[in-house]
Amino acid sequence: MLTPSMVLKLNQQVALEQYSANLYLAMSAWCAHKGLEGSAAFLKAHSDEELAHARKLFDYINETGALAVISAVEAPPKAFGSLQEVFQKTLDHEKSITAAINGLVDSALGEKDYSTFQFLQWYVAEQHEEERLFMSILDLFEIMESGGRSLFMIDREIASKGK
Numbered sequence: 001m002l003t004p005s006m007v008l009k010l011n012q013q014v015a016l017e018q019y020s021a022n023l024y025l026a027m028s029a030w031c032a033h034k035g036l037e038g039s040a041a042f043l044k045a046h047s048d049e050e051l052a053h054a055r056k057l058f059d060y061i062n063e064t065g066a067l068a069v070i071s072a073v074e075a076p077p078k079a080f081g082s083l084q085e086v087f088q089k090t091l092d093h094e095k096s097i098t099a100a101i102n103g104l105v106d107s108a109l110g111e112k113d114y115s116t117f118q119f120l121q122w123y124v125a126e127q128h129e130e131e132r133l134f135m136s137i138l139d140l141f142e143i144m145e146s147g148g149r150s151l152f153m154i155d156r157e158i159a160s161k162g163k
């Protein structure tokens with residue numbers, strides 16, 4: 001059984017994952033508007049992944065007999081300066097999510113809530129993968145700046161990373 005404090009924190013994480021889904025969907029819309037179809041498709045698929053992250057937490061909270069709560073989430077930004085800025089923001093955002101997951105893990109250990117600790121290990125591994133993925137996309141822009149790729153090619157490569 002979860003403590004009230006753990007239920008609150010897990011529900012806050014549900015809202016964070018939902019915000020992530022909205023943020024990536026807003027980025028997808030901006031990319032589509034700019035004709036960057038590969039990045040738009042990648043970010044839309046990633047938005048779906050974030051919804052799955054929220055649902056997994058939602059299901060866990062419900063399975064313990066606690067009440068999963070759906071909260072209002074703030075609107076994400078709708079305009080970005082460049083494609084590189086979009087992906088810098090995704091990496092910055094994922095780092096903040098990693099910090100939030102680490103905080104949850106700390107709380108679970110502090111409460112000797114080993115069930116939640118075990119459940120959160122999936123998110124720990126997922127955050128490692130997500131940071132790695134977004135760093136690899138940002139690397140493409142450094143290649144572009146050194147004259148190795150065009151923005152068109154980068155957009156196509158980003159699409160292939162979603163497969």
Ligand code: FEO
Nearest residue numbers: 017050053097130
């Ligand atoms: Fe749900 Fe991209 O972290």
